[in-house]
Amino acid sequence: MQAIVDCNSFYCSCERLFRPDLRNRPVVVLSNNDGCIISRSDEAKKLGVGMAGPYFQARHLIGKNDVAVFSSNYPLYGDLSRRVMDTLRILTEHTKENRKVEVYSVDEAFLDLSDIPPRELYEYALHIRNTVEQWTGISVSVGVAPTRTLAKLANGMAKKNKEATRCVVALLTQEEQRIALQQTRVDSIWGVGRSYATKLINWGITSAWELCNMPEAWAHRNMGGVVGVRLVRELRGIPAIVMEEELVNKKMIATTRMFGRPVTELYELKEAVATYISRAAEKLRRQQSAAGIVSVFIVPKEQDHSADFKHGATVSSYITLPKPTALTHELIKAAVGLVEGLFERGKEYKKAGVMLSGLVPDDSVQGNLFAPASQNQHRFLMHTLDNINFSMRDDAVKFGSSGTDKNWKMRQELRSGRYSTRWEELRQVK
């Protein structure tokens, strides 16, 4: 059996943890640039605040109902996430194999419960739920089932009805699974997004149970080949998605941001791109990789507002480096060159991003016999720079090309303190 442990309204719960006065008040957390609503407390959901909707559209509702609003505070959420995951690891340590927890995202993890006797599963899950809340202050929901997709489905049922289920739902028998599938709409299955949902409904398939009964060949033809087959099997209780072998390195590293205001000058775009590259290069070095391909994209402000804003007229280009590198200045040089090619005078830009791909392990990078000895010093410099930025504060030391004013930076007007990772921002009680 598999379990998925998923934090309830995670970002909102994190904010509330340090603001007990908000316990019964509706809370929402905004995306970067204060653009969209990405987390809502139950009270906010009840008010009808939509998920992932633009903040400005919900503003009226929020103002009228005394909703507490926060910009996202990733240092805080990251730290609390680590505490929750550590707790899960401790709770599952008694099992023989050491790797029973697979962190799936910042607020959820899969647990392998194959060596827990079926009769004890529900109590076991409940114990996990209660202990995580007691130790970290974060409340979670747990779904238990033979496959990951069914576990997700169970988790959704637990979240929907917290009191009755005590935030734990286990679908252990075929009978329980059938009823759950019949009650679940096809568009809330894990792995069915907007586009497949529309297709399925047009075909007259509206419940998860109906999809579960479609032949595999049909799923292969109509739902993305092997992906569709796996999905149908998972619904039937046949595991088709398995635990990851181990934490693997990323295959691509991206840093992209909206600007706080429209940007018209080339030098500002270059500063932004150099800043993003510095970030991405840090991530690159953290996993001891080097990048062989640098891509850059910039997004002009739409003239046509009726168009889908996510599919604007993005312009992008990429370059394959002569040799993979993890050195920030080499990556910046490549990226800045690309921006110069993409930029058009007279246009307003709202977003830019960089991507590093073609990643290889850094130690496997072929040394060049004729490279100057200074190469190794560069490497040492990068290491020092990362250490300073990690221990002091972000960007304490940086490259001049990143700019100093950065008045294009994103808006983040409502951020709470980084209570648990910065001494200066420690919460004070009188």
Add this chain to the structure above:
DNA sequence: TCTGGGGTCCTAGGACCC
């Protein structure tokens, strides 16, 4: 005159996730 078939690698783009 008749001009195959199978394999690999790469890229672009679609779909999904949180």
Add this chain to the structure above:
DNA sequence: TCTGGGGTCCTAGGACCC
């Protein structure tokens, strides 16, 4: 006025090889 950011996997199709 104001719509996030960072990933993954898969497929199709083209280029190339023998």
